[in-house]
Amino acid sequence: xxxxxxxxxxxxxxxxxxxxxxxxxxxxxxxxxxxxxxxxxxxxxxxxxxxxxxxxxxxxxxxxxxxxxxxxxxxxxxxxxxxxxxxxxxxxxxxxxxxxxxxxxxxxxxxxxxxxxxxxxxxxxxxxxxxxxxxxxxxxxxxxxxxxxxxxxxxxxxxxxxxxxxxxxxxxxxxxxxxxxxxxx
Amino acid sequence: xxxxxxxxxxxxxxxxxxxxxxxxxxxxxxxxxxxxxxxxxxxxxxxxxxxxxxxxxxxxxxxxxxxxxxxxxxxxxxxxxxxxxxxxxxxxxxxxxxxxxxxxxxxxxxxxxxxxxxxxxxxxxxxxxxxxxxxxxxxxxxxxxxxxxx
Ligand SMILES: [Zn+2]
Numbered sequence: 001x002x003x004x005x006x007x008x009x010x011x012x013x014x015x016x017x018x019x020x021x022x023x024x025x026x027x028x029x030x031x032x033x034x035x036x037x038x039x040x041x042x043x044x045x046x047x048x049x050x051x052x053x054x055x056x057x058x059x060x061x062x063x064x065x066x067x068x069x070x071x072x073x074x075x076x077x078x079x080x081x082x083x084x085x086x087x088x089x090x091x092x093x094x095x096x097x098x099x100x101x102x103x104x105x106x107x108x109x110x111x112x113x114x115x116x117x118x119x120x121x122x123x124x125x126x127x128x129x130x131x132x133x134x135x136x137x138x139x140x141x142x143x144x145x146x147x148x149x150x151x152x153x154x155x156x157x158x159x160x161x162x163x164x165x166x167x168x169x170x171x172x173x174x175x176x177x178x179x180x181x182x183x184x185x
Numbered sequence: 186x187x188x189x190x191x192x193x194x195x196x197x198x199x200x201x202x203x204x205x206x207x208x209x210x211x212x213x214x215x216x217x218x219x220x221x222x223x224x225x226x227x228x229x230x231x232x233x234x235x236x237x238x239x240x241x242x243x244x245x246x247x248x249x250x251x252x253x254x255x256x257x258x259x260x261x262x263x264x265x266x267x268x269x270x271x272x273x274x275x276x277x278x279x280x281x282x283x284x285x286x287x288x289x290x291x292x293x294x295x296x297x298x299x300x301x302x303x304x305x306x307x308x309x310x311x312x313x314x315x316x317x318x319x320x321x322x323x324x325x326x327x328x329x330x331x332x333x334x335x
Contacts, residue, residue, distance in 0.1 A: 140237035
C-alpha cells in the first residue's frame with residue numbers, strides 16, 4: 001500500500017490530517033485551474049473549497065479504478081466549467097478584452113513587472129471559449145499531455161487537438177508579433 | 186508535406202512534443218527548407234508557447250485549507266451529535282426500560298408460582314386487579330395472565 005492509498009483509507013475513516021496530505025498533493029492544480037478559468041480570487045477560493053468537499057464526500061466511493069489524480073482533476077474541471085457557466089459576467093467577456101495593448105505588453109518584458117505580465121497572459125486567454133481555454137490551461141499551465149487532457153476533460157483526443165489548434169490560431173490572429181504588423185504596414 | 190499540413194502540426198503535435206521521432210524529423214527537415222513555415226513557427230513560439238509556459242502558477246492561499254478543515258470538522262461534529270442524540274435518547278429511556286424488565290421478571294415469577302398454585306384449586310376472587318402501585322399492578326397483571334391461560 002503506497003502513501004496515497006493509506007492517506008485515502010485514513011481520510012475515509014475521518015482522519016483530517018490524512019486528508020490534508022491529499023489536499024496538499026492536488027491543491028495547486030485545483031486552485032490554479034479555478035483561478036485561470038474564473039478569473040477572480042473569491043470564486044477561485046470558493047471553487048477550490050467546493051472541489052475538496054466533494055472529494056472528501058466521495059472519497060469512500062473512490063474505487064482506485066482510475067488514478068486518484070485523474071479523478072480529482074475531473075471533479076475540478078467539471079465543477080469549474082459549471083461555475084463558469086453561472087458567471088453571467090463572462091457572457092460578454094470578449095468585448096472586455098479588446099485591449100490592443102495586451103500583446104505589446106507581453107512582448108515588451110522590460111517595461112513591466114512580473115505580476116502585470118502574468119495578468120496580460122491571462123487576458124490573452126480570456127478571448128477563448130471555456131472549452132478551448134480549459135485545454136490551453138491544462139496543456140500549458142499544468143503541463144498535461146494530450147492523453148491526460150482528454151481523460152480529465154472527458155473529451156476525445158482529436159477534440160482536444162482541435163481546441164488547442166483553434167485557440168492558437170485565434171491568439172496569433174488577435175495578438176500577432178509586433179514586427180509582423182510593422183512589416184505589413 | 187504541404188505547408189498547410191505542416192502548419193497544423195506546428196500548431197499542435199509538434200509544438201506540444203506529441204510526435205514520434207520519425208514525424209518530428211520530417212517537420213524539422215521542412216522547417217530547414219521553408220522560410221514561411223519557419224517564421225510561422227517562431228511566431229507561435231514567441232507569442233503563445235513561451236509566455237504561457239513561463240506563466241508562474243499562483244501560490245495557494247493558506248485560508249483555503251483552513252476553511253475546508255473547519256467544514257470537515259463541523260460535519261464530523263454534526264455526525265457525532267446525531268449518534269450522541271441516539272445514545273442519550275436510549276439512556277433517557279433507561280428507567281422505563283428497567284421498569285419494563287422488572288415487570289417481565291415479576292410476571293414470569295408470578296406466572297411460574299401461580300401455575301404451581303393453580304395445579305391445586307384456586308379461588309376466582311383472587312383475580313381482583315389493584316392499580317394502587319407497581320407491585321399490586323404486577324400482581325393483578327399476573328393473575329390476569331393466569332386467568333387467560335386457564
Ligand atoms: Zn512550409
